[in-house]
Amino acid sequence: MSFEPTAAERLARARSDLRIGLPVVMVVGGRAALVAAPEVIAPDRLRAFLSDGDPVLAITHWRAETLKIRVYDGDLARLPLDPETAAADLRALIDPSGDLANPMKGPFFPLRGGDAELHRAAITLAKSARLLPAALVREVEGEGPEIAARHGLTWLDPAAPEGEPLDLAPVSPVVSARLPMSAGDGRLHIFRPPDGGEDHYAIEIGKPDRGAPVLTRLHSACFTGDVLGSLKCDCGPQLNGALAQMAEAGGGLLLYLNQEGRGIGLANKMRAYSLQDQGFDTVEANHRLGFEDDERDFRIGAAILGKMGVRTVRLLTNNPRKVDMLTGCGIEVTERVPLQVGRNPLNAAYLATKAAKSGHLL
Ligand SMILES: Nc1nc2c(ncn2[C@@H]2O[C@H](COP(=O)(O)OP(=O)(O)OP(=O)(O)O)[C@@H](O)[C@H]2O)c(=O)[nH]1
C-alpha cells in the first residue's frame, strides 16, 4: 500500500492545520484556493495571505445580517480584503464579542456574481474544525496538489468522486466493554470516523431486544451540563434521567454524540454564553456568531443505531427534529417518550426559547 494520504486522511490534516493557523489548499470545481481560518491565523501569515491576489473573507449570511452586510450568495457573503486590513479589524468582522461596544463597522462592498462554491466549502471546513464559521480565501492558479507541495501544505478536493465529503463520515466500531454504572449494568461502545472527527459513544443498558422497539436516546454532549452540573440547561438531569429510565425499563440505548453546543464545539458555545450574558437568547447568540441555531447532524445517530442492529426505537426526546431525522434515515420511531427533567429558574428562559423558536415540545 502507498503511504500517500487518502482523501479522509487529508481532511483530518486539513482540519487540524486550519485550527493551528496554517492555510490549506482547497480545490472545488477545478478552482484552487488558499484557505485559512481568520480566528487563528498569525499576524505575519495574515500579511502574507493578503499581500497577493484577491483575498476574500467569507462569512455566513447570519454574521452578514448582524453586520448589516448585503448578502448576494444566499447563505454567505464574500468581502474583498485590502492588503492593509488590520488583524483587529478582521477579528471584529468574525467575532461578535465586541459588537455592542464597537458597533460602527463598514461600509462594506461584498462581491456580487461569480461562483461562491469554494467559499462555501471553506466555511464548512472551518465549522467542522469547530472554529468560528468564517474563512479567508485566496484563489491561486494551478493544480491543488502542486500548490500544496510548493508550500508544504495539505490539500483537499471535497467534491471529487474519490474526495471526502465534508458533511458526514461513516463511523466504525472501535471497542466495547462492560461498564457497571449507578443507573445499572451496561456496556460502553466507541465509534470512530476515519477523518479525524470526534468519536461517538453508545451506552447500552442491559441487553435490549432488537426484535422490539428499543428505548433510545440521542444525547448531544454538554460538558457544562453533563459534567459540571450547569444550571443554564437541562442536559445533566436529562442524561441521568434517561439512563435511570432505561434501567427501570430493563434496558435501553443512549447514544452520547460528541456534538457539543448543538454542533458548534465548546469554545464557540462559551462565546454564545458570553453573548447570552449581554442579553441575547440561545438562538440569537448562535446567529450573531454566524451559526445556524442547530448545527447537529443526527444522521450519525441513525448510522450508529444501524451498526448496533437497532431498527425500531421508542425515542426519549422533546425535540421533534430528532424524530423526523431518524425516520428520514430509515429508523422507525414507534413512540416519542417525553423527557422533561431538570427545569430550574435559571434555565426556564432557555427552555422557553427552545419551545418558541426550535419547535421543542414542553
Ligand atoms: N449553542 C448552544 N448550545 C447549547 C446551549 N445550551 C445547551 N447547548 C447544547 O445543546 C445540546 C442539547 O442537546 P440535547 O439535550 O441532546 O437536545 P435537544 O435538542 O435539547 O433535545 P431533547 O433534549 O432530546 O429534547 C448540547 O449539545 C448542549 O451542549 C446554548 O445556549 N447554545
Ligand SMILES: [Zn+2]
Ligand atoms: Zn447542556
